[in-house]
Amino acid sequence: MGISLINIVYLVASVCFILGLKGLASPRTAPRGNMIGALGMLLAVVATLLDQQIVTFQLIIIGLVVGGAIGTYLALTVEMTAMPQMVAAFNGFGGGASALVAATALLAPGALTNVPPTQLYVATAASGLIGAATFTGSMVAWGKLQGVLRWQPKSDSLQKTINGTLFLAAMALGALVVINPTGFWAYCLLVAVASVLGVMLTVPIGGADMPVVIALLNSYSGLAACATGFVLGNNVLIIAGSLVGASGLILTSIMCKAMNRSLAHVLFGTLGPTAETATADEVYGGKVKSASAEEAAMIFETARLVIIVPGYGMAVAQAQHSVRDLANLLQEKGAEVRYAIHPVAGRMPGHMNVLLAEADVPYDQLFALEDINDTFPEADIALVIGANDVVNPSAREDTTSPIYGMPILDVDKSQTVMIIKRSLSPGFAGIPNPLFAAPNALMLYGDGKEMVRELIAALREQ
Amino acid sequence: MEAFIIYITVFVLAIFVGFEVITKVPPTLHTPLMSGANAISGITVVGALVAAGSKESTIAAVLGCAAVIMATINVVGGFLVTNRMLLMFKKKK
Numbered sequence: 377m378g379i380s381l382i383n384i385v386y387l388v389a390s391v392c393f394i395l396g397l398k399g400l401a402s403p404r405t406a407p408r409g410n411m412i413g414a415l416g417m418l419l420a421v422v423a424t425l426l427d428q429q430i431v432t433f434q435l436i437i438i439g440l441v442v443g444g445a446i447g448t449y450l451a452l453t454v455e456m457t458a459m460p461q462m463v464a465a466f467n468g469f470g471g472g473a474s475a476l477v478a479a480t481a482l483l484a485p486g487a488l489t490n491v492p493p494t495q496l497y498v499a500t501a502a503s504g505l506i507g508a509a510t511f512t513g514s515m516v517a518w519g520k521l522q523g524v525l526r527w528q529p530k531s532d533s534l535q536k537t538i539n540g541t542l543f544l545a546a547m548a549l550g551a552l553v554v555i556n557p558t559g560f561w562a563y564c565l566l567v568a569v570a571s572v573l574g575v576m577l578t579v580p581i582g583g584a585d586m587p588v589v590i591a592l593l594n595s596y597s598g599l600a601a602c603a604t605g606f607v608l609g610n611n612v613l614i615i616a617g618s619l620v621g622a623s624g625l626i627l628t629s630i631m632c633k634a635m636n637r638s639l640a641h642v643l644f645g646t647l648g649p650t651a652e653t654a655t656a657d658e659v660y661g662g663k664v665k666s667a668s669a670e671e672a673a674m675i676f677e678t679a680r681l682v683i684i685v686p687g688y689g690m691a692v693a694q695a696q697h698s699v700r701d702l703a704n705l706l707q708e709k710g711a712e713v714r715y716a717i718h719p720v721a722g723r724m725p726g727h728m729n730v731l732l733a734e735a736d737v738p739y740d741q742l743f744a745l746e747d748i749n750d751t752f753p754e755a756d757i758a759l760v761i762g763a764n765d766v767v768n769p770s771a772r773e774d775t776t777s778p779i780y781g782m783p784i785l786d787v788d789k790s791q792t793v794m795i796i797k798r799s800l801s802p803g804f805a806g807i808p809n810p811l812f813a814a815p816n817a818l819m820l821y822g823d824g825k826e827m828v829r830e831l832i833a834a835l836r837e838q
Numbered sequence: 839m840e841a842f843i844i845y846i847t848v849f850v851l852a853i854f855v856g857f858e859v860i861t862k863v864p865p866t867l868h869t870p871l872m873s874g875a876n877a878i879s880g881i882t883v884v885g886a887l888v889a890a891g892s893k894e895s896t897i898a899a900v901l902g903c904a905a906v907i908m909a910t911i912n913v914v915g916g917f918l919v920t921n922r923m924l925l926m927f928k929k930k931k
Binding site: 438602616618622726734738744 | 852853855857859860865868869872873874881883884886887888890894895897898901904909911913917918919923924926
């Protein structure tokens, strides 16, 4: 296939990618969008295989079969709760592949590229740096989310100095790759330093900040592909990489806003309770009311509008199916049920929605924070399951609170708030929640799944 | 230099297209968006294939093969898992 024909196919593939992402604007059109994206990828791969530079197919077949088999196995067996770590791992593979391709362009420029030397070497250095850091950073993120990596050193000034030094070393090695491109060792060293940097940047970041990190690594994997596009002089890589880079950046910014933190804060600092924070005793002191499932069921009996607020605790308790049963029962009794989803309700952007969709909750009952907050005053009951910081009114009212300014779900404005929780223990922010002591709040102490089951049983009896 | 300007042009315009398209994706679909975008970033496979199939350098071919494996995991796994998730999203009966 001639060069210009291949480039036309690449253009078609790029259009497919854009249309594919455009399809994600609605759950109805999304499956077709994904198919269009996949079709674009297939076209790009087939066109490439007809490239005259390809003279032997042995290694290609091995690579496609092995990679295809692993990818298929992972995609079909992964649990929805484990989606964040899988996306993290995939980000890493994308970044790693880009760094490797850039390396091959240094070793065999004749077969791979015909861009001007300066562009080739600068882009190669960029691809090696971003790609390798994305790979190791993603592997650390995977390990943390999977629970196999528990090491979490404090982010202190020594660590910042080390990271700064590593970054400067990477820059110097990058310059060396450009000045002395025939010495492949410089590129290898650059990849090594970038790999260590990727680990060092990710390892101090804690559980609650993981959604930001995954989104950021997602963006990096796109930028690495983009840099590789400059190495190869290939527009489809540049376009696809930019789309992914933009997507990751948007999600990163959404997550940061949802947590009321700057990106720099997530990457270099940690959030802790400040000295002025009220203690749990001051906040709760005798004001917390609790109820049994039977008492709660009586209130549900007359409710017209119930808003369910799920947090990650619900997913940990595997309570989503029971919650759906409760919602169905309430609907049979004539109530309207909506779900209010905070952007950081799960472990990655949109995670909670997937978990609920898996439990057959219709997507038109899922509402984002800005779409439902005005509705809480009309709700008879807000049922909070496994969420804490995202419903803490201190974020709205207490200027001294470490979470002040964080967007929260205004559950306290509903008629009655019921909170299913094992105890009054604090959430990730480590601060007490005045909501639990509010006059309209009722604590339903217990395991998420069991309590919802008890509620269902009590409602059936009435 | 001329060629470089063209690539940069494509890059900048693509970023804008990306922002326009992605901001229209509702929060409900942010996880499938990430996994789907992830699959798209596996486009690197295109370069990996050429490297793995060329005879210019053995090391390059071997590295290329490793890159094909990684990128294919990304592409195949990414599109499949996205499809699996998207099929779970249903409207109320």
